[in-house]
Amino acid sequence: MKNKIWISLIVLVIAIITISCQSETESNTASSEISINDDVENNSEQDFKDDSDEAFEDEPAYTTDEYFIKEHSVYRNPIDQYFWSKLNPKDKSETEYRGAQADYQKAWKAEYQNLMKWMKKKCVYNEDKNNLGLLEKSVAEQNDREKKILESYLTAAGADHLTQIEGELYRDLCMRILAIAGYENYKFKFHKSGNGLDYTDETFIKKYSIYKNPIDQSFLPKLNSWGKSQAEYRKAQRDYQKAWKAEYQNLMKWMKKKCVYNEDKNNLSLLEKSIAKQIDREKKVLKTDLTAAYKINPDPSKVKNSVSRMSCMGKGTDRLTEIEGGLYRDVCMRILNLAGYDEYEFKFCETD
Numbered sequence: 418m419k420n421k422i423w424i425s426l427i428v429l430v431i432a433i434i435t436i437s438c439q440s441e442t443e444s445n446t447a448s449s450e451i452s453i454n455d456d457v458e459n460n461s462e463q464d465f466k467d468d469s470d471e472a473f474e475d476e477p478a479y480t481t482d483e484y485f486i487k488e489h490s491v492y493r494n495p496i497d498q499y500f501w502s503k504l505n506p507k508d509k510s511e512t513e514y515r516g517a518q519a520d521y522q523k524a525w526k527a528e529y530q531n532l533m534k535w536m537k538k539k540c541v542y543n544e545d546k547n548n549l550g551l552l553e554k555s556v557a558e559q560n561d562r563e564k565k566i567l568e569s570y571l572t573a574a575g576a577d578h579l580t581q582i583e584g585e586l587y588r589d590l591c592m593r594i595l596a597i598a599g600y601e602n603y604k605f606k607f608h609k610s611g612n613g614l615d616y617t618d619e620t621f622i623k624k625y626s627i628y629k630n631p632i633d634q635s636f637l638p639k640l641n642s643w644g645k646s647q648a649e650y651r652k653a654q655r656d657y658q659k660a661w662k663a664e665y666q667n668l669m670k671w672m673k674k675k676c677v678y679n680e681d682k683n684n685l686s687l688l689e690k691s692i693a694k695q696i697d698r699e700k701k702v703l704k705t706d707l708t709a710a711y712k713i714n715p716d717p718s719k720v721k722n723s724v725s726r727m728s729c730m731g732k733g734t735d736r737l738t739e740i741e742g743g744l745y746r747d748v749c750m751r752i753l754n755l756a757g758y759d760e761y762e763f764k765f766c767e768t769d
Contacts, residue, residue, distance in 0.1 A: 491592045491627055491747075493600075496524050499609050504581065515580075522584035524607050529556075529587040531606040532594065536702070539598075545705050552698040559695050560586055562688040563751070566672070569681055570756045582751055589627075589747035593699070593740055598706040627750045629758075632660045632765050640739065651738075658742035660765050665692075665745040667764040668752065675756075696744055700737050 503517035533553060540546045563586065564579050595603055639653040669689060676682045753761055
């Protein structure tokens, strides 16, 4: 009888403890739900954005983005780094400024000549060396015709600025070639160290940067994104080339309308012909470094006169489309920096 009483008491105690624990658990759950709900109501919608949204909204500005400058920018070279502060006319005498412009042109002309020698040493086929020789001729022709056109806009202010423009022409060509032919493998002839070019400087971006245009602002994020498929990337390259070709054609029309003399119109037509020639020759040269076939480094004694380089085309030539767009861009921006960037209305708009 006593054992039964003790058993009943033990069962009763266990039941009371179980009920108590369940009540406490329910109470804690309710208070947790209230706390979460309060947090949701008090926090703004921004706090719950996922990482992909944040990354998309924080897309870098490709005129100043550090990665872009180091890996892709036309200014990632020791010559522009050295001369930037010297070519800024602020706090410079006229003599110092003109001296800097002349030295800049000499530095880039020497670098261009050094690059051509480097490229010729890499050649295995005679066809490639001939293409480089033809490229040098078309560069000299384009330089001459571009200067004739721009002289008419600089007569009043003085034609000294043409010296710097000529340096920029050599610079633009060199950097287009090195972007494909091996920037990391090439050793610059120029080796002076300067104060460094501040790419984030507002004056530089607004007045001097080659990227101060709506086409680059629209396309550079697309052309330098890791999150694009091969099809999307190639489409962006084609669209970039089309946009700049259309802009270049529009600029030529705008320039011709401004012409007073037939001689100026003729010079523009000659420039257009030389640009077409330049594109053709530059693409032939760059195909050399874009083809898988050239990596084989065949025996020159066996193939230099028997095999055409054009018959060995491999993969990787899609980038030439983007480079062609870059050439049109370089010509347009050199002209607009003298002929009236503020007056010209870009044909391109974001919805194109």
